[in-house]
Amino acid sequence: MDVLTLSRIQFGxxxxxxxxxxxxxxxxxxxxVIMEACWLKxxxxxxxxxxxxxxxxxxxxxxxxxxxxxVMEFEFGTNWATYSRFVGDVFGSALAAEGIFAFFLxxxxxxxxxxxxxxxxxxxxFFSTCMVCLGAHFSAVWITVANSWMQTPAGYHLVGAGMHxxxxxxxxxxxxxxxxxxDRLFHTLCGAWQAGAFLVVSVSAYYLLTKKHxxxxxxxxxxxLSVALIASLLQGVSGHLSGxxxxxxxxxxxxxxxxxxxxxxxxxxxxxxxxxxxxHKVIGVEAxxxxxxxxxxxxxSTVTGLDAFPPEDRPxxxxxxLFFHGMVGxxxxxxxxxxxxxxxxxxxxxxxxxxxxxxxxxSVLGPEIANQLGWFAAEVGRQPWIVYGLMRTPAGLxxxxxxxxxxxxxxxxxxxxxxxxxxxxxxxxxxxxxxxHDDDLVPAGKLAxxxxxxxxxxxSAS
Amino acid sequence: xxxxxxxxxxILVGVLFTGYAMLxxxxxxxxxxxxxxxxDEERRVMLNSIGPVWDGNEVWLVTGGGALFAAFPxxxxxxxxxxxxxxxxxxxALIFRGVAIEFRxxxxxxxxxQMWDIGFAAGSILSALLIGVAMGNIAYGIPIxxxxxxxxxxxxxxxxxxxxxxxxxxxxxxxxxxxYGLMKTEGELHDKLRRWAMNAIIFFVVCAAITTMATLxxxxxxxxxxxxxxxxxxxxxxxxxxxxNIPREFYHGRDWYAFLSSCxxxxxxxxxxxINQYPYMVYSQPNxxxxxxxxxxxxxxxxxxxxxVIAGIGVPxxxxxxxxxxxxxxxxxxxxRMSY
Numbered sequence: 031m032d033v034l035t036l037s038r039i040q041f042g043x044x045x046x047x048x049x050x051x052x053x054x055x056x057x058x059x060x061x062x063v064i065m066e067a068c069w070l071k072x073x074x075x076x077x078x079x080x081x082x083x084x085x086x087x088x089x090x091x092x093x094x095x096x097x098x099x100x101v102m103e104f105e106f107g108t109n110w111a112t113y114s115r116f117v118g119d120v121f122g123s124a125l126a127a128e129g130i131f132a133f134f135l136x137x138x139x140x141x142x143x144x145x146x147x148x149x150x151x152x153x154x155x156f157f158s159t160c161m162v163c164l165g166a167h168f169s170a171v172w173i174t175v176a177n178s179w180m181q182t183p184a185g186y187h188l189v190g191a192g193m194h195x196x197x198x199x200x201x202x203x204x205x206x207x208x209x210x211x212x213d214r215l216f217h218t219l220c221g222a223w224q225a226g227a228f229l230v231v232s233v234s235a236y237y238l239l240t241k242k243h244x245x246x247x248x249x250x251x252x253x254x255l256s257v258a259l260i261a262s263l264l265q266g267v268s269g270h271l272s273g274x275x276x277x278x279x280x281x282x283x284x285x286x287x288x289x290x291x292x293x294x295x296x297x298x299x300x301x302x303x304x305x306x307x308x309x310h311k312v313i314g315v316e317a318x319x320x321x322x323x324x325x326x327x328x329x330x331s332t333v334t335g336l337d338a339f340p341p342e343d344r345p346x347x348x349x350x351x352l353f354f355h356g357m358v359g360x361x362x363x364x365x366x367x368x369x370x371x372x373x374x375x376x377x378x379x380x381x382x383x384x385x386x387x388x389x390x391x392x393s394v395l396g397p398e399i400a401n402q403l404g405w406f407a408a409e410v411g412r413q414p415w416i417v418y419g420l421m422r423t424p425a426g427l428x429x430x431x432x433x434x435x436x437x438x439x440x441x442x443x444x445x446x447x448x449x450x451x452x453x454x455x456x457x458x459x460x461x462x463x464x465x466x467h468d469d470d471l472v473p474a475g476k477l478a479x480x481x482x483x484x485x486x487x488x489x490s491a492s
Numbered sequence: 493x494x495x496x497x498x499x500x501x502x503i504l505v506g507v508l509f510t511g512y513a514m515l516x517x518x519x520x521x522x523x524x525x526x527x528x529x530x531x532d533e534e535r536r537v538m539l540n541s542i543g544p545v546w547d548g549n550e551v552w553l554v555t556g557g558g559a560l561f562a563a564f565p566x567x568x569x570x571x572x573x574x575x576x577x578x579x580x581x582x583x584x585a586l587i588f589r590g591v592a593i594e595f596r597x598x599x600x601x602x603x604x605x606q607m608w609d610i611g612f613a614a615g616s617i618l619s620a621l622l623i624g625v626a627m628g629n630i631a632y633g634i635p636i637x638x639x640x641x642x643x644x645x646x647x648x649x650x651x652x653x654x655x656x657x658x659x660x661x662x663x664x665x666x667x668x669x670x671x672y673g674l675m676k677t678e679g680e681l682h683d684k685l686r687r688w689a690m691n692a693i694i695f696f697v698v699c700a701a702i703t704t705m706a707t708l709x710x711x712x713x714x715x716x717x718x719x720x721x722x723x724x725x726x727x728x729x730x731x732x733x734x735x736x737n738i739p740r741e742f743y744h745g746r747d748w749y750a751f752l753s754s755c756x757x758x759x760x761x762x763x764x765x766x767i768n769q770y771p772y773m774v775y776s777q778p779n780x781x782x783x784x785x786x787x788x789x790x791x792x793x794x795x796x797x798x799x800x801v802i803a804g805i806g807v808p809x810x811x812x813x814x815x816x817x818x819x820x821x822x823x824x825x826x827x828x829r830m831s832y
Contacts, residue, residue, distance in 0.1 A: 090594065092547075093547070093590060093591060093593070093594035094591065094594075096547060096550065096590060097586070097587040097590040097591055098587070099554070100550070100553070100554055100557075100583060100586060100587075101583050101587070103554060103557050103558060103561070104557065104572060104579055104580075104583055106561065106572075107561065107568050107569055107571070107572025107573060107579075108572045108573055108575075108576050108580065109573070111569035111570070111572065111573035111641075112569070114561065114565055114568060114569040114572075115565050115566055115569045118561055118564075118565020118566075118568065118569070118791055119562075119565065119791040119792050119795045120795075121561075122563070122568075122795075123562045123791075123795050123798060123799050123802070125558040125561055125562060126555065126558040126559045126561070126562040126563075126799055126802065127799075127802050127806075128558065129551065129554050129555030129558040130555055130802060130803060130806035130807065130810065131802075131806055133551040133554055133555065134551050134555070134806075134810040134813075134814070135810075135813075137547040137548040137550075137551050138548045138551075138810070138813055138814055138817050139813070139817070140547060140548075141544035141545055141547070141548065141817050141820075141821065142544075142817065142820060144544065145543060145544040145821070145831070146544075146820060146821075149820055149821070150820060161813075189792075193639070196565075198791070198792040198794065198795065199792065199794050199795050199798065200794070202794075202798045428569075428573035428576070429573070429639070429641050430573050430574060430576075430641050430642050430643075431576050435576055435577060435646075438577070438580075439576070439577070439580045442584065446584060446587065450587075450591060453595060457595065457598050460598065460599070461598075
């Protein structure tokens with residue numbers, strides 16, 4: 031295999047593996063803020079127990095997120111040096127902002143979140159939790175800004191020529207608010223909230239099924255389901271907005287997502303199906319006129335097809351179609367699951383519906399898979415460009431790196447990442463089987479509640 | 493030297509990497525010393541002495557790398573693609589070290605903990621070594637072609653001078669970590685650390701003397717500016733005094749001052765490095781005309797200006813809350829249920 035293929039596989043592998051963790055950190059960050067807020071407000075020690083248990087899970091995802099995240103920053107330089115020279119002026123500044131505003135905030139306050147339970151007051155601890163959550167969100171902001179610039183470049187001009195050409199910022203805010211960054215950030219964050227919320231839902235449902243930690247599970251499930259439902263519904267809205275943005279600014283990508291080979295009005299939407307790349311058609315169930323409506327709010331509008339682009343400017347259709355439809359399908363399913371779960375919980379019959387609880391247990395896979403597929407779709411759909419319309423992917427490679435060097439690193443990354451994934455699942459499962467600690471029902475140290483209250487809760491806990 | 497934006501960013505990138513050395517330096521040093529511990533209890537104390545802060549310390553490297561990417565993309569691209577295998581090794585070392593800290597305490601089995609202990613120590617030592625080798629290559633100069641790309645190979649990076657700097661960095665971090673450990677521990681482990689710290693100080697002083705000699709003899713351009721501007725010798729003097737002050741404070745049992753002296757040693761070493769390196773980002777050896785400077789490797793003035801605003805807002809805030817966090821976690825380590 032050539033350097034290009036190997037480097038693309040390696041980047042895909044490392045970013046895909048990395049992206050298991052940040053959405054969980056962002057989503058769990060929100061859950062932790064809610065749980066601690068409930069604790070501060072109600073003084074009910076179950077919320078303290080919840081916050082502490084989920085903090086432990088958060089720490090695990092965060093550590094892996096950091097370890098695999100440094101790889102990403104280095105890889106721009108190691109494998110995509112020419113790309114780095116081209117975008118450094120624009121992309122680099124977003125990355126540096128991420129370091130200064132997001133990573134320091136997140137990792138600094140994480141110390142208090144994890145190890146400061148009895149060193150600071152409850153309010154300071156809650157503040158730290160909020161800062162960790164904010165830091166996680168900031169990191170999503172800056173990296174999405176950087177990636178969105180690669181999708182819809184704005185606020186720049188090209189300087190120099192040939193090998194030494196590069197993009198330079200002319201308007202920082204136009205770069206930050208490139209046409210796609212708002213929609214894509216919203217979409218990314220909703221996906222992250224879903225990932226965190228469904229993890230809480232899944233574990234709580236598991237405890238209810240196995241009749242363990244009931245009080246803990248019921249309250250966790252209530253918070254988890256609420257956030258899951260809100261995030262899933264928002265994700266529907268944001269998915270629609272993102273789709274319209276893609277239709278406007280990256281029509282080739284939309285055409286690939288939908289397998290639309292010919293430009294047409296009253297374009298149908300394929301609900302299920304597959305692409306026959308040989309014959310340039312899609313086989314499956316179609317909803318007439320729906321694509322035109324979704325893309326441009328008008329059933330009769332014209333949607334640009336792949337025929338509007340020369341073959342060398344078209345993304346791979348089959349892969350884009352599958353990734354995109356997989357993501358949308360799972361997204362719809364998650365709305366249904368969250369709605370059904372909330373409905374049964376509302377009617378107070380959820381604990382009797384074992385089949386529903388089992389669905390909830392496995393629902394955690396939904397956002398995980400959809401988040402991965404969504405990124406695949408976004409990045410594969412941008413091909414053959416590394417920076418849309420400006421630089422082709424092969425042109426971004428490092429000039430001095432040889433194929434067997436990349437092969438070496440790729441093999442090592444694959445081995446180590448599979449080991450890490452196995453360990454992550456093993457330890458996560460261990461934490462879940464072990465469950466929340468009963469000692470946490472009686473907060474100690476500076477977190478201890480004022481006398482009579484804590485006494486009351488000790489009784490109710492036992 | 494004129495204080496334009498390029499020079500300011502040269503200094504700021506240097507400050508970020510110096511911050512990384514002073515902070516993650518003791519994490520890596522604790523990791524290296526982890527080899528000498530024998531009891532599980534001792535190892536847990538060692539791990540938890542850096543437990544709350546190591547993540548944040550590593551962010552200095554991430555941000556330093558990000559700042560290098562943003563301010564001097566050409567230097568970032570040339571060095572990172574040129575040092576490909578070395579950097580991938582550094583990444584694996586950092587990954588193993590990071591997850592070892594996180595995973596070790598999660599299971600009580602002997603083999604499990606042993607495995608992660610080795611991962612933690614080996615990852616820490618290898619990280620320190622590779623960082624030193626990279627610094628040594630930048631100081632010595634690397635072959636750069638007329639196209640601005642690296643013209644050597646992985647093995648051409650492993651010449652004696654960079655390797656010497658690698659060993660010196662391991663020694664420096666071990667000394668730094670041992671002194672940090674003294675502030676964080678008590679009892680038997682504290683006494684052990686005191687012995688290790690003394691050995692580490694001797695190890696470092698010997699390495700520093702050899703490195704200084706080797707630099708003067710074999711890398712004369714790293715002394716050029718000080719030769720031309722004798723008043724800059726005051727920094728070399730300060731460096732010598734800082735090094736000499738470490739055993740003095742250590743002897744009197746003033747661990748905090750010994751730690752500060754160790755920080756001052758790093759600061760003055762980086763200052764000497766930066767002063768002689770300026771205005772080169774990557775010095776080309778053997779063809780100096782191909783060198784990447786803070787001008788031909790830099791981003792546009794507009795970007796450097798925007799980032800200065802970002803740094804101006806961000807860095808003071810970072811320093812403020814990092815100080816607060818260190819203050820909250822001051823004092824000796826207590827291992828409890830939430831600990832590593």
